[in-house]
Amino acid sequence: MKVVLEHLTKIFPSRNKKDKNAEVVAVNDFNLEIPDGKLIGLLGPSGCGKSTTLFMISGLQAPSSGKIYFGDDDVTKLSPENRGIGLVFQNYALYPHLTVQQNILFPLQNLKGENRLSKEEMLTRANEVAKLVQIDEFMNRKPSELSGGQQQRVAIARALVKMPRVLLLDEPLSNLDARLRLQTREEIRRIQRDTKITTIFVTHDQEEAMSISDFIVVMKLGVIMQTGKPQWVYDDPANLFVAKFLGTPPINVFSGKVEGGKVFIGEECVIEAKGVEDQEVYVGIRPEGFLLDEKGGLTGEVSGIDVMGRDISVVSTNANSLNPVVRSIISADEMGKIKGNVARFSLKEHKVFLFNKETEDRVYFGGQIAAHEQMLAQMQAEGEFHSSHEGPLPREADDKAKEETVPEPKKSFFSKVFRKKKVEFVEEENETPAEEGAEGQAAEQAEERKESE
Amino acid sequence: MDEMVQEPAAIEEPVAGEAPVAEEIGTQDGGKKPPLSKEEKKIRRERVMRVIKPWLYLLPTLVVLAVFTVWPIINTVRMAFLADLRDVSAGGDPIGYDFLKDMGGMYNFEFTFQNFAYVVGYEGFLTALGNTMLLTVVTVPVSTMLALLIAVALNSIKPLRKVFQTIFFLPYVTNSIAIGMVFMAMFQMIGYSPASPPTSVGIVNTIIEAFGGTAINWVNEGSSYWANMSVLFFYIIWNALPFKILVLLGGLQGVNKQYYDAAKVDGASRVRIFWKITVPLLSPMIAYVVITGFIGGFKEYTSIVGIFGEKYMGPPGSMGKPLNTMVGLVYDSIKSNQGSASAAALILFVIIFVVTMLNLYVSKKKVHY
Numbered sequence: 001m002k003v004v005l006e007h008l009t010k011i012f013p014s015r016n017k018k019d020k021n022a023e024v025v026a027v028n029d030f031n032l033e034i035p036d037g038k039l040i041g042l043l044g045p046s047g048c049g050k051s052t053t054l055f056m057i058s059g060l061q062a063p064s065s066g067k068i069y070f071g072d073d074d075v076t077k078l079s080p081e082n083r084g085i086g087l088v089f090q091n092y093a094l095y096p097h098l099t100v101q102q103n104i105l106f107p108l109q110n111l112k113g114e115n116r117l118s119k120e121e122m123l124t125r126a127n128e129v130a131k132l133v134q135i136d137e138f139m140n141r142k143p144s145e146l147s148g149g150q151q152q153r154v155a156i157a158r159a160l161v162k163m164p165r166v167l168l169l170d171e172p173l174s175n176l177d178a179r180l181r182l183q184t185r186e187e188i189r190r191i192q193r194d195t196k197i198t199t200i201f202v203t204h205d206q207e208e209a210m211s212i213s214d215f216i217v218v219m220k221l222g223v224i225m226q227t228g229k230p231q232w233v234y235d236d237p238a239n240l241f242v243a244k245f246l247g248t249p250p251i252n253v254f255s256g257k258v259e260g261g262k263v264f265i266g267e268e269c270v271i272e273a274k275g276v277e278d279q280e281v282y283v284g285i286r287p288e289g290f291l292l293d294e295k296g297g298l299t300g301e302v303s304g305i306d307v308m309g310r311d312i313s314v315v316s317t318n319a320n321s322l323n324p325v326v327r328s329i330i331s332a333d334e335m336g337k338i339k340g341n342v343a344r345f346s347l348k349e350h351k352v353f354l355f356n357k358e359t360e361d362r363v364y365f366g367g368q369i370a371a372h373e374q375m376l377a378q379m380q381a382e383g384e385f386h387s388s389h390e391g392p393l394p395r396e397a398d399d400k401a402k403e404e405t406v407p408e409p410k411k412s413f414f415s416k417v418f419r420k421k422k423v424e425f426v427e428e429e430n431e432t433p434a435e436e437g438a439e440g441q442a443a444e445q446a447e448e449r450k451e452s453e
Numbered sequence: 454m455d456e457m458v459q460e461p462a463a464i465e466e467p468v469a470g471e472a473p474v475a476e477e478i479g480t481q482d483g484g485k486k487p488p489l490s491k492e493e494k495k496i497r498r499e500r501v502m503r504v505i506k507p508w509l510y511l512l513p514t515l516v517v518l519a520v521f522t523v524w525p526i527i528n529t530v531r532m533a534f535l536a537d538l539r540d541v542s543a544g545g546d547p548i549g550y551d552f553l554k555d556m557g558g559m560y561n562f563e564f565t566f567q568n569f570a571y572v573v574g575y576e577g578f579l580t581a582l583g584n585t586m587l588l589t590v591v592t593v594p595v596s597t598m599l600a601l602l603i604a605v606a607l608n609s610i611k612p613l614r615k616v617f618q619t620i621f622f623l624p625y626v627t628n629s630i631a632i633g634m635v636f637m638a639m640f641q642m643i644g645y646s647p648a649s650p651p652t653s654v655g656i657v658n659t660i661i662e663a664f665g666g667t668a669i670n671w672v673n674e675g676s677s678y679w680a681n682m683s684v685l686f687f688y689i690i691w692n693a694l695p696f697k698i699l700v701l702l703g704g705l706q707g708v709n710k711q712y713y714d715a716a717k718v719d720g721a722s723r724v725r726i727f728w729k730i731t732v733p734l735l736s737p738m739i740a741y742v743v744i745t746g747f748i749g750g751f752k753e754y755t756s757i758v759g760i761f762g763e764k765y766m767g768p769p770g771s772m773g774k775p776l777n778t779m780v781g782l783v784y785d786s787i788k789s790n791q792g793s794a795s796a797a798a799l800i801l802f803v804i805i806f807v808v809t810m811l812n813l814y815v816s817k818k819k820v821h822y
Contacts, residue, residue, distance in 0.1 A: 081717065
């Protein structure tokens, strides 16, 4: 079943009704066409609206505006049970008092009228699905007697048993340990291939999304940044955010400029970029884009080398790098080329991305222009969908911006009364956003955004 | 050499556990106790204090508990089995255990089951037992069900939730005798005193008449048993609601909302969600509420006193306390015959015990923890 999202927007009203600026735009004018029978990964940092999008597709949350189509049916106004979806929750939400079998049967027992199945049919269906997700031997156990991975599969079985048109998975792997995660994502891939149900899953783990999705949708602050096949998006990021978000180890970003058709990082010319206008740029270089070369333009002070067998990871520092260290992955054979403390690198052109410093949009240069067009043409020919964000990017909490605008500590009753404590509050509030993970960041991003608006 | 031997001993001395062991060995050998050094005395004193101190702190509580809780329980059992049987041999009722007589030491009380026989044979016993059973069996399920519905409703509304919570919680903090008197006024048919001409009509009858019904004699002279009981049901159910709502609402708020989202996606109807999701997930709380409800139900007494007064335990002028309960029976005999009061209390205890065990047995099978 094809899923089409048209101008989908979700605005959460502010708690304080007087303060209109406090409302949060979780999903902003979301347009997406998801082809039939594919596995789609909605990818983005926490708070980017990917789960909200999923819940709007499921019908558990109503969009503020916009339309949702399954095939040709407009399902925007339909309630969840009438949409024909299967939803797997992040923590599975298996009914703890029911056995595995009863859990799987539950959706079938809710069917009414002509859809109602006989008891035997229900059991057959449940057994089929249980076999598909390989939990048929645990049918009489309670969820609490299963491992995380098994619970996950029960949840998928419960979602699949009513033969949904669309299967939705909310962070399906985040509650599993690392080993199970690998196993289960293969499992999800296999089940999706077997059933050919259009599947949309949400994740903040780019590796997870890249490894099993047919397509990924990279989101930021409720806006689609880029969509496409994982490899394409990785090889051809449309802007700095996408480049930074995809890839482990992450892309190395340098502050630089283009002058006279040459890219400079600091005073060093690192690569030619003919035909590109002079401008301030960010230079993103994938770790695998470095070549040890004595004549190379980019220098790095080597602070360590991680040996990984086939490859080595050279950790170096560069004054213009925005990351604390520059990581470059090179073949282990070339290790001898590092002499002394300083490594010199030349760069692979297709692993170097230039982004305008103002807009953070991609600046194509040299052979990339042709490669990009060729890729677009190929996508068109294959009927695959590809899109990238156009127009100004949503302003987010940049590292720089974060430093500049330290949020004013809220003047609470307590801070007024207990003057001494106030100092402690201030310190705490300043520290947490930087140190906390994605959650805190997301909250701050939302706040920053409100301010800028 | 001497120094080397002495050294470890000097180190061992301050260790608390070591000192008494050395001392015991010394006494076993038959040798004289070596005089204790100052440190050893100090250590000993500290050890003793460490054992005594907690008990010292607990002492006031223990004394109060022993005097006012433990002893009365033991004494109740004792008293229930003691009776003065002289009157029985003369053809009268057993006088039973009397605390004052016991204090005088002039009477001998014999160990006997006579008190139990007396209580069971007492003409008011079956009435009291029947009333107690009826009140419990009707009010506990109804009030639990109502409380569950109200809790679910409260949990699903946002505006005015606090207001409703307060309203439902009011009976909990109000004196039950006071509530009983208000109920008596509400269910009044005529003026308060039967002697005076009809001056007022209770609000319940006013409402019934407003809807075209005829006024019912709920609580006044000559009212029927079932009219009285209806008032009691109403009162007890209403009075039992707040605690149950509180417990169930607390339980509901602890239920993960995703179960409901999941059920919604699975297309479960509201009724089905209630019975298949809410009730099983709340079952530990429901079991708790039912068990405490049964125990409270068997101890019902103040509500009847509140509405009907202790004198008649029924409509004014009625004979034989038609609305008496087990606790009422205990109270009735406490002044004259403490032996049979104790026996009645023990009987009530056994009933409650058996019912609670039954409850626990059933809940073990039905409750999903």
